[in-house]
Amino acid sequence: MKALSQRRRHPLAAIALLLMALLMVGAIYSAASSANQAQAQTESFSANDAEEGEKLFAANCASCHGLGASGSSAGPSLVGVGAASVDFQVGSGRMPLQMDGPQAQVKPVQFTEEQTRQLAAYVATLGAGPAIPDEEILDASEGDPANGGELFRVNCAMCHNAAAAGGALTRGKFAPSLEGSSEKHIYEAMVTGPQNMPVFNDANISPEDKQDVIAFLKTIEEQGSPGGADLGSLGPVSEGLFIWVAGLGVVIAFTVWLTSRSS
Amino acid sequence: MSSSTAINAYQPKTRVGRVTNFVDSRVGGSGMVKEFGRKIFPDHWTFMFGEVALYTFVILLISGTFLTFFFDPSMAETHYEGSYLPLRGVEMSVAYASSLDISFDVRGGLFMRQVHHWSALLFVAANAVHMLRVFFTGAFRRPRELNWVVGTTLLIMGLAAGFTGYSLPDDLLSGNGLRIIDGVVKSIPVIGTYISFFLFGGEFPGTAIIGRLYVLHILLIPAVILLLIGIHLFMVVIHKHTQYPGPGRTNTNVVGYPVGPVYAAKAGGFFFIVFGIVAAISAAFTINPIWNYGPYDPSPVSAGTQPDWYIGWVDGALRLMPGTVGSNWDFEWNIPFPWGVNTLSLNVLFPALVPAGIVFTLMLAWPWIESWVTKDKREHHLLDRPRNAPTRTAVGVAGVVFYCVMWAAASSDLIATHFLVSLNDVTYWLRILVIVGPVIGFMIARRVALALQRKDREIALHGRETGRIVRLPHGEFIEVHEPVDEYKRYQLVSFESPEAYAPVADGNGHVSRSEKLRSRASRFFFEDRVAPVTPSELHASHSGHHGEIANTQDRESIASH
Amino acid sequence: MADNSHGSPDTSVTVATPGQGGVDTFTNPGLPPHRPRLADTDPRAEKRAERQVALLFFISVLGTLLFFFAYFFIPLNDTIERLRLQNLALGLGTAFAMLGIGVGIVHWAKTLMPDHELTEERHAVTDEKDRAEAEQIVGTILDESGIKRRPLIRNTLIGAALLAPLPAIAIFRDLGPLPGDALKHTFWDAGMRLTRDPSGTPIKASDVTVGSAFHVIPEGLNEAENKLEEKAKAVVLLMRLDPESLNPSEGREDWGYDGIVAYSKICTHVGCPVALYEQQTHHLLCPCHQSTFDLEQECKVIFGPAARPLPQLPIDVDDEGYLIARSDFQEPVGPSFWERG
Structure with missing residues (x-):
């Protein structure tokens, strides 16, 4: 620090200061604008x-x-x-x-x-494109699952199902189940729009909102269903199938036992 | 009977007698006991599905009453403050918030919700299976036609009860279900828009619908169902239960166990068993996870938005109907009238009304259709084995196939994702199957029924194949057939096999068109028939095909070599 | 019971039908001989069955105790895991309590109660004599009332009885307002900004990159009086495609902005939100009934039960670069209705 203070009257000090200021403005600007592009490219490749x-x-x-x-x-x-x-x-x-x-x-x-x-x-x-997201923004514990849930229902549930169990698209395409997908891959899918998935750029859903979506997905994945086995979270179809096969199956087994003669 | 002389005349000696005397001298219960105490009920596992339906209905009343104490059918806006984290602070209706409270903050509330919903699914399923049993065994024939009609009405009321209940939680799933109903209602010509506005109290979704459906769900529909169940059971008592044909059973008797104690014990115990099954399922398997769907909002929707299974076939019909044909022709017609252009949306109206209309009309009319064709107006208390009425069985199978194809269509998206096929291809195939499937089902079922009848004939005539191959002294190989005993044989031969009849002229010697049609229909019913084995046939087979019957003589000859 | 002559065991047993004669048929052999059960002959088996029944009832008692234990001693603590455990324990407790009683009673009935099948004769539902009497009584009642002889009374009564229930229908008129032209317009208006659903923040044209999809509500909707009713008609899906791939028809060239187009999200079939956007095929799919709309042909129906294209919302950009509506939809949105015209 001493060396620095000694040189502050150097003829080039003003220029250096100007350069530093410019760099800082640039850095702030790039940080601010890249937040609007994609998460800042923190992972530097050699x-x-x-x-x-x-x-x-x-x-x-x-x-x-x-x-x-x-x-x-x-x-x-x-x-x-x-x-x-x-x-x-x-x-x-x-x-x-x-x-x-x-x-x-x-x-x-x-x-x-x-x-x-x-x-x-x-x-x-x-060419410039979305970078691999930062660890920090992927931390699900920092997100708000309630806000994430609302965003998920509006933007994602129609394809991926409200419980993220997946759904069908046209002609053999499908939106996969998100169970087991890593935070990073969920984030990357949103910013890049793989295959037929639309792109959800940071202007549409901000990085913090994306974090909330991840927090919602991780919350429902970890907590499971309070009512017991979730039957794939597929909704009334799997419930109907279950009652016809398992429910009626057990009932029929009992009726047969009940009406058979004891040996 | 409560005159003083009667009291003096009857002096009860046992404790039971004293209780009986007390009750009977005041309300007259001994007549009931005399009538029902030792009444005979036949016993067969297929007779139990009506009981399953009755018992699940009782469970529905019990669990439903519990739920009403906590559910608030208001569509007012609120912010959720309960203990389910991923929804805390979210704007929603009071109805949805109270459903969440039942699930998360009322002890045992989630269990009761699951009991209620699982038994609702089982209730309709048991109704359906019960009706299939009645249909395939011909139990709807005289004198039970009216009870068949009551039963069909009960099924329809069951669907209404289920749908109104499905809509109550006001979550995203049920809200989108209501939206579909609104779309269907709006397609009704002339009055559709008005019905929609009256139903929802204005524009969809409004703030009235949940409260209105709630009154229907907990008051009106259960009351009608209870009334119909009362009529249904009353008629069962009047008619006495049908029974399967077999040794000792005739059209004029009923063979089985007395109500007290065996039948009452079995039927009463079965209530607890059904309750236990529903409780076990509700303990371990989630149903309708409303917390997943979030509050109703007209903008979002979840993939896999489907109704409960029993409404699925109508939803499937909506999916199967093509809206456009080619690139320039569609099913939405704008019809010019003198006062302006009106819109008829056949792509919605047709699938919503026609398949259900066909199925229920045919179901209600079938007892009369069949007796008109067969000219059979007699009372039937002995059931048909399904194979012994091949055409009726085939008609039933065709109906089941028709229903099941539409039902499958309601899950076309899940079929696509789980079997890795194209959603569009699934729809194309099901569109073909919904037309062709019933025909194929009819033909296969009739052939299978006839083949089973022939097999019965073989067994009655030549006995059961034992699988033992034996070489006779002169070198011939035969399979030993074990003759069936007379009880088993009677079960195989005691059925009717009507023949097709020619048109009969009326008094004036004129053969009417309807009589010709009737004769054609009877040909369609009975052209292919397998007659039951007669004693003379059996006798002939014994003396004629000596080698095929392992009679005593043969056995002796086999044993000696 | 006129036709009930068949079927009695002492005459011909199978049913006499036309063409069959009913002569050459097997006689009913009667009930097969009764086979005693183990518990009928072996006192040890009987004792064992008795103990089994009692054990099943005891299991039921344990189930009830489990229920009480779960209810009072598994406190809910806001975690899903605890709730799941309580639900499981309550359910299994109930299941054991019920199955213990049910299986116990049935086992009792099957093994220890008499299992001789009994036969009871059926009786005709009614007597034909009774029927004739009833007919006569009804005839007398009708006769004494004079309703047949006095057609004036009869006809006026029928008329009154037909009219009387009508008020019961009319009184439901106030269930809802008349439709008017409510279904023909939406919340959208010229100059209104397109905003994000659900936050209500405005959208710049530059935010909408190629391949992205925005779920849109009109500006100010969140503060609207009938928010849900307006939202049910006004929700829009906003997408940007390569302008080359859009083929606007005559008069609709300026409804989009540089490849950005906005379409109603409400399906023209029965009104589900058509929100599934495939960014490569440019198809929109409805998750409820699979109607598919092609963005490249102005959302024409290319598959499924819908019959009509999704209505397009004409859009533009204001001075600040935000997307705005040029006008309301040019046709009613959502499912068809009779007055749509």
Whole structure:
């Protein structure tokens, strides 16, 4: 600190101060504006990550997404999809695609965390896009589940079901159950809009609101149903099936016992 | 009978006698005891479903009364302050908040809610199975036609009770259900919009509907159901119960156990068993998790929004109906009238009314349709085994298939996600099946019934296959058939097998059109028939096909080699 | 009971039907011989059955005790886990209490009460003589009342009786107001901002990126008097597509803004919220009955039971860059009704 104070009368001090002020304004601005874009890109990738990622991409992904991820008839361009998209698609096991179908299915994850990180780093260099979210914003215990529940019902429940048990879309597509999805993947799905899911950018649902949604989902997942087994949370259909098969089944077993002759 | 002489004449000796004397001399109960005390009821497991329906209704009354003490059917706005965290502070109606309070803050409230809802599902299911049993065994025939009508009305009232109850919690699921009802009501020509406004007290959703449905649900509909149950049981007592055919049973007797003690013990014990089953289910399985759905708000909706199972078939019909055909033709017609253009929304009206109309009209009319075709106006107290009335059985199966395809259509989205098929393909297939399925079901069921009759014939004539292969002295291999005893045989041969009849001319020698139609219908009913085995046939088979019957002589010859 | 001659065991047993003659039929062999139960012959088995019944009743007592224990000694503490445990214990207690009694009584009846099947004769529902008498009585009553002889009295009574219940219908008139043209317009008006559901915050055109979907309510709806009724008609889904993929018809070119379009969320079938937006196929799907609407063809129905496209809300952008409605919907939203025209 002493050295700093000694140099404060240096001829370049004013310029340095100006630069610092500019940097600070810039940082605040970028922090503020990126909150409106996507969560600030806190995870910094090294150049090495991107290089490794490029190799992995060329070996595993380029056959569909094209060299340089510019897209082909078999797969879309990944320019500008952002690291979050890669982390979601690869990290949840949807990519690489196992087979053509209405939509990518979840399957065992094909890449290590390290490799996923490298792929994400590479794709992030191709164009600006949503970044992998910050740990802090993913902390479900900080969110308000009641607000999250309201947002979930308005924005998500029509596809994913009010209890997040999933639902059908057209022609074989579907909105998956969210049970067991990690906080990070839920967040990434909202900002990137994978497959046919709409994008919920930060202007639509702010990061804090997204945290509330995650808090709601984690709350209902952890607490389970107070009434006992939830029968898949599928609503009246599974209840009807249950009473016809199990309920009437037990009743019939008793009627047969009741009317049979004792030995 | 309470004159002084009567008192003096009868001096009770036992304690039971003294109690009896006290009651009878004041209200006259001994006639009842005389009538019912040793009345005979036949015993068969398929006769128990009516009891299941009755007992679940009693459970519904008990649990429902508990719920009314805590439920508040008001649609006023409030903010939830109960103990369920993910909804705390959320704006909702008082009705929904009180439903949540019953679930989370009243001890045993959740249990009672689950008992009430599970027994409601079981009530309608037991009603349905009971009616299927009555239909397939021909128990609706004279003299029980009117009781069949009462039973069908009870089923319809059961649906009404269920639907009004489903709507009460005012959660997102029930609110969207009401919205669908509103859409259906609005499609009714001329008066639809007015009915909608009167029902909801203005525009949907309004603030009146929950209170109105509540009165229907806890007062009017249960009262009607109770009245109908009373009539239903009264008629059962008058007619006495039907029984399956078999040795010792005839159309003029009833074979079974006396009410006191065996039948009363079994029936009474069965009430506790049904209650116990419902309680066990309610202990371990969630039903209608209203806390998941959130308060009703016209903007959100949940995937998998479906009615309870018994309304499912109407919802399925709504789903199956195509709204448009090709790219330029649709089922919404704008009809020009002199006073202006009016809209007829057939894509809603048709599926909402026609399938249910067909099913209930046919159900109500069936006893008379059948007796008109068969010219059978006799009293029937012996049931048909379903195979012995192949055409009736086939008609019933066709109806069940028709119903079940629509029922399945109500869960087309869940079929798609759980069997990984396309939602659209599921709908296309079910659209075909709802037309073709009943026809295929009819044909298969009739063939199966006839085949089973033939098998019965074989068994009555040649005995049961034992699976033992034996070589006779002259080298022939035969399978040993074990003859059935006379009781078993009587069960296999004691049925009617009417033949199709030719049109009969009336007094003037004229054959009317309706008589021709009737004869055609009778051909359709009875063209394919399997006649019961007669004693002479049995005799002929014994002497003719010597080798096939393991009679004593054969057994001896087998044993000696 | 005129047709009841068949079926008695001493005459022909199976039913005489036309064409069958009823001659060559088997005779009813009567009830099969009674087979004694174990408890009838073996006193030890009888004793065992007795103990089993008592044990079942005792299980019922334990079930009742379990219920009381769960009710008083499992206090609710705001956790779902505790509530689940209490519900399970209350339920199992009730189940054991009930099943213990029920199974016990039935076991008692099956093993220890007499199991000889008894036969009772059926009687005709009524006597034909009674019927004739009843007919005569009714005839006398009608005759003495004179209703047949005095058609003036009869006809005026019928007329009065037909009219009298009408007030009972008319009195329900005040159940609700008349529809008027309430269904023909919504809360939307020219210049009204599009705001987020449920917060009510306005939306800038730049917020709506390609592929995103916003659930929208009109500005000021949250403060409206009939909030839910207005919301039930006014909810809108806002999406941005590549402007190339939209094919607006003549007169509707300026209803969107740079690829942003707003459509009514209320299904034209029976009114569920059509909220499922597939951002790649540009289809909207209703979760209730699966009507599918194609955004590229102005929400024309391409599948399912709906017959009419979703109404579009014409939108624009104000000076501050916020999205606003150009007007109310140009047609009634939601399900069809007779007066829709």
